[in-house]
Amino acid sequence: MTKKEASPILTPNAMAAVDRAAAETGIDSYGLMIKAGWAVAATALRSHPGAIRFVVLAGPGNNGGDGYVAARALVESGAAVVLFHLGEQGRLRGDAARACADCPVRGAPLDDYHPRAGDVVIDGLFGAGLDRAVPESVAAIIGKVGALGLPVIAADLPSGLCGRTGQVLGAAFQATHTVTFMTPKPGHLLLPGRALCGALEVFDIGIPMRLVEAQAENLFENGPALWQNWLPRLGAESHKFRRGHLGVFSGGATATGAARLSAMAGLKAGAGLVTIAAPHAALAANAAHLTAVMLREIDDLAGLQQWATDPRLTAFVLGPGFGVGERARDFVLALSDRSLVLDADGITSFSGETDLLFSAFVTGEPHLVLTPHEGEFARLFPDIAADGVMSKVDKARAAAQRANAAIIYKGADTVIAAPDGRAAINTNAPPSLATAGSGDVLAGIAGGLMAQGLPAFEAAAAAVWIHGDAGNRAGRGLTAEDLLTAIHLPA
Structure with a gap:
């Protein structure tokens, strides 16, 4: 290409x-x-x-x-x-x-x-x-x-x-x-x-x-020239399964909104199908709000392992509203050979257990995207975060290499890095993106792009730019729901 x-x-x-x-x-x-x-x-x-x-x-x-x-x-x-x-x-x-x-x-x-x-x-x-x-x-x-x-x-x-x-x-x-x-x-x-x-x-x-x-030095300002040619082109033969199937994991009955934001963002990013995987207790809450997004009951690790055998599932998002703890870690490790965006609670669940996470994704082409903000970055990479000499680019690169993952080191100056040393600094994000649910939308965009076959770094960089562009389109005072309607993929 x-x-x-x-x-x-x-x-x-x-x-x-x-x-x-x-x-x-x-x-x-x-x-x-x-x-x-x-x-x-x-x-x-x-x-x-x-x-x-x-x-x-x-x-x-x-x-x-x-x-x-x-x-x-x-x-x-x-x-x-x-x-x-x-x-x-x-x-x-x-x-x-x-x-x-x-x-x-x-x-x-x-x-x-x-x-x-x-x-x-x-x-x-x-x-x-x-x-x-x-x-x-x-x-x-x-x-x-x-x-x-x-x-x-x-x-x-x-x-x-x-x-x-x-x-x-x-x-x-x-x-x-x-x-x-x-x-x-x-x-x-x-x-x-x-x-x-x-x-x-x-x-x-x-x-x-x-x-x-x-x-x-493999450092760029993030923008469509960096990743646009990886975006899939729709043809007459396209159908929903060829456009990728994204799975998004929901939290419990009182913590379902974040997953729905991610799921809708995945659809807006072009995934042909999106399914929310929810525990039994959260099925009703999710079903009451879903239309184009499908719903599947996944209560435990055995249920996930059975579902994940479906080859049409091409990427997953875990973390938004999911809950912190052993269940999150077990689910992530079960998906170690799949394309995965790990966000929020999913990241925090590996605080103090980073070797477990990194060793699970160490082999093969990078297929993990991590989306830490400053605090989450320090939980996953405490020594790198504490370094007073390294720049934010240096830190993101070191983290990406250690985790064999694409890193979205979030902030007003978000840096995206790949294990091979490529990095991009994003500049198009407005301050209005600092609002509840904004990160869930970002994770969903990245998941939707990975579901369509984009490599981890390109999906991460594109998601960050598209997220910023949506923020500018939505305007001052935006909500996460506004972001969903403003998502626009470059032609």
């Missing part, structure tokens, strides 16, 4: 390798810096055409070089510009020194900058390469700029953010716009970095994509 190409996300180290490769092929690195600086200036002029003055803050490296170029471009465009530099300009090297020499604006030391109303700040201090806390003098400037609420245009990344993790290193600018080059970096998309970047613009400064792709 032909796959569309998804655009990569590069870490700062990988982007530095791209820059070096570009220079080695004979591409003029100063020419690239000029394009970058002009892109920053263009964004500043477009977003703040009436600025009283632009204040360029230039650092001691190439990010500062971008700032010097931006200052020159702004002056040539007729804008009022002042410049303040961190460190001695005489110690600049390479392209940054050349950009400083070509800049018509005389700079003053950074400590001399006293922010005032009407300033538009161009942040060219550090960019994405920072790996330690910002100096106290920079933190003080960041605080003063933030206190006045001044607009900030960041070159590459707001200074003070880690480009690899999106975490704040002491203090960081709150940018209104961030202009980066060639590809986003993890720090642009992971929280809190995403919130601090403001509007993100990715500008192509002319580095050949073959050089970028040569440094790609």
Whole structure:
């Protein structure tokens, strides 16, 4: 099956390798810096055409070089510009020194900058390469700029953010716009970095994509290009059994709603048939609310084992409202050779029993999808969760490899990871998805896609994006029921 190409996300180290490769092929690195600086200036002029003055803050490296170029471009465009530099300009090297020499604006030391109303700040201090806390003098400037609420245009990344993790290193600018080059970096998309970047613009400064792709690290921004070609195409010969049969497990009589949300989401995601498997005590409660979804009585492990012999059952969802404990563990282990989405109570049931879960799914192609939020992730992977150096992407990848499963590490910056190292950061989910039942819908979408034959990672990534898209379609104030009606698969 032909796959569309998804655009990569590069870490700062990988982007530095791209820059070096570009220079080695004979591409003029100063020419690239000029394009970058002009892109920053263009964004500043477009977003703040009436600025009283632009204040360029230039650092001691190439990010500062971008700032010097931006200052020159702004002056040539007729804008009022002042410049303040961190460190001695005489110690600049390479392209940054050349950009400083070509800049018509005389700079003053950074400590001399006293922010005032009407300033538009161009942040060219550090960019994405920072790996330690910002100096106290920079933190003080960041605080003063933030206190006045001044607009900030960041070159590459707001200074003070880690480009690899999106975490704040002491203090960081709150940018209104961030202009980066060639590809986003993890720090642009992971929280809190995403919130601090403001509007993100990715500008192509002319580095050949073959050089970028040569440094790609199997990390992408989640979107249809990553998985759309895996979605099944309906033909004249299609019928419900060819579209997959999803089984969803219900909790007891007073805990049936979550399973119904998952089941309906599975139908909306394209599964041809969906059956809720419920204990006898929950049959009446479920039957009173079901129409297109079928119902089957499953009280114990023996009943599940008999049902699961039906080859037309192609995937299962276990966890939403199911209950925590030995019964959940037994059911999961009985399905260890089947495609399974494990959510909520299903995940919590393996707290302290993770080896039991992981060993059951260790062989073969990944066919387990785990959907932990922060707390559930810590229950399944306590050592990984506690690591203070790893990014959220690093953690999701490590968890996926350990569990031989696709991981949906949920949150406002959900990360999806596969055991082979592929990972995607999702960015389309609105805050309104933080509502009761939303996760049950997500699990059902993933189950519905797996039932149709999507591999675990592609099903997980598609489910997260479709879930976010449904949230945007449903609008502010949505309920889980609203999400169901808003589920839409890309054509």
